[in-house]
Amino acid sequence: MAEGTSSIPELEEQKNQITQISKKVLARQDAWCLIDNKWFKQWKKYVGYDNWETANVGDRATHPGPIDNSPLLRDDDAKYENFEFSKFKALN
Numbered sequence: 323m324a325e326g327t328s329s330i331p332e333l334e335e336q337k338n339q340i341t342q343i344s345k346k347v348l349a350r351q352d353a354w355c356l357i358d359n360k361w362f363k364q365w366k367k368y369v370g371y372d373n374w375e376t377a378n379v380g381d382r383a384t385h386p387g388p389i390d391n392s393p394l395l396r397d398d399d400a401k402y403e404n405f406e407f408s409k410f411k412a413l414n
Contacts, residue, residue, distance in 0.1 A: 333369040333380055340371070358391045 331339065348354065364386035366372055370379035378384040 337369050337371055356391065356394055357389060358393050360393065361386050361390050 330336075346352075364384065367375055367378060368380070368384045368386055370376040
């Protein structure tokens, strides 16, 4: 990759990678991570992951920013309502 270029995949490539990863069956010994559901929903809007929500694809106003999993660290029973078991591996 040339110096000064972004290593973040284009939006369509992000969608394709996550679509493929999400089809994998969870298996022992695989490395998975949790992603806060609020962040994940915002990312889906930004990349147009759901076909019915494409009006703001790529709009900087809908960019989710860095992954924020701090809501997963709350110390109360409600924290389990705030995340979705998303099947992500490193996208390197």
